[in-house]
Amino acid sequence: MSDITQGRIKLVNRIVEGVGTASLSERRAAFNNSGVAEALCALVDKVAMHPNSVTEEDIDAAKTSGFSEDQVFEIVVCAAIGQATRQYEAAFAALQAATRKE
Amino acid sequence: MRLAILDTGHSLGTKTFFALIRIVSRQPVLDVVKLVKYRADFYGKPMSAVTQEAMRGDSSWSVADRELMAAFVASTNQCEFCIKAHSAVAQRAYGSGKAVSALLAGSDTTAINEPLRATLVMLRKLTREHTVSADDMRAVVAAGASRQQIQDALAVAFSFNVIGRLADAFGFYVPGSEAFEAGAKYLLARGYR
Numbered sequence: 044m045s046d047i048t049q050g051r052i053k054l055v056n057r058i059v060e061g062v063g064t065a066s067l068s069e070r071r072a073a074f075n076n077s078g079v080a081e082a083l084c085a086l087v088d089k090v091a092m093h094p095n096s097v098t099e100e101d102i103d104a105a106k107t108s109g110f111s112e113d114q115v116f117e118i119v120v121c122a123a124i125g126q127a128t129r130q131y132e133a134a135f136a137a138l139q140a141a142t143r144k145e
Numbered sequence: 146m147r148l149a150i151l152d153t154g155h156s157l158g159t160k161t162f163f164a165l166i167r168i169v170s171r172q173p174v175l176d177v178v179k180l181v182k183y184r185a186d187f188y189g190k191p192m193s194a195v196t197q198e199a200m201r202g203d204s205s206w207s208v209a210d211r212e213l214m215a216a217f218v219a220s221t222n223q224c225e226f227c228i229k230a231h232s233a234v235a236q237r238a239y240g241s242g243k244a245v246s247a248l249l250a251g252s253d254t255t256a257i258n259e260p261l262r263a264t265l266v267m268l269r270k271l272t273r274e275h276t277v278s279a280d281d282m283r284a285v286v287a288a289g290a291s292r293q294q295i296q297d298a299l300a301v302a303f304s305f306n307v308i309g310r311l312a313d314a315f316g317f318y319v320p321g322s323e324a325f326e327a328g329a330k331y332l333l334a335r336g337y338r
Binding site: 045046047050051053054057058061063086089090091092094095097099102112113115116117119120122123124126127128129130131133134135137138140141142 | 147148149150151154183184186187188191192194195198199202203204222223224267271272275276277278279280281282283286292295296297299300302303304306307309310311313314315316
């Protein structure tokens with residue numbers, strides 16, 4: 044049966060713990076959608092909660108405030124994977140609760 | 146594409162690979178390919194491994210069923226690029242476009258079985274509300290889906306809740322249907338590696 048457990052751990056470790064151009068704390072904050080620098084706050088929250096409302100201006104605002112394109116790339120990737128991870132873990136916990144043997 | 150690096154920041158070898166794709170397929174390189182090939186060690190390689198396992202790993206869901214789930218998650222997220230990309234793959238994999246189009250339009254779900262229908266309902270709630278309850282999961286089990294099938298479906302949802310977010314945030318260009326047809330052929334023949 045398919046199992047993404049190990050692959051997902053490797054992916055998350057790579058983006059939030061590995062080498063990058065954005066700092067570790069910036070990437071972790073984007074992943075958690077919490078404690079994000081003000082200049083990135085709107086962008087990260089939109090990626091996590093309303094991705095189809097992200098605009099050119101949101102990306103430009105991050106760049107204007109001093110983040111490079113590589114840093115914005117990493118921050119957006121972390122925000123997307125962070126939200127998908129929270130969804131996956133919530134659903135997995137619900138599945139465990141539903142199928143737990145009494 | 147809203148970041149120039151994702152359009153033109155690739156290595157010479159990757160640019161040559163893109164030129165080859167354009168010549169062979171006679172279609173533009175899809176932005177999703179440009180994304181996974183940019184600094185692939187950061188996102189593309191580890192994410193492709195996850196997506197390959199979710200979409201092509203062993204599962205009692207068919208490839209067509211999993212592509213339908215991907216299109217359904219995309220539809221819930223209103224991600225135009227991913228809807229078009231994965232409904233093209235699902236239609237080709239099922240050998241019929243009718244059921245996929247009807248399902249995504251919300252007009253007819255009679256063509257799919259109960260376990261799949263209940264799984265899609267759960268995935269829609271998860272994608273919309275970011276969580277589901279144990280009762281939601283019990284409903285899927287009661288409809289006949291096994292625990293493993295639900296886990297496999299959650300893996301598909303994980304992948305496409307990532308990819309859809311990136312498609313929208315980076316502003317993927319949405320090409321014509323021929324480009325998605327070419328992409329669908331490739332994904333069915335070669336997978337997500």
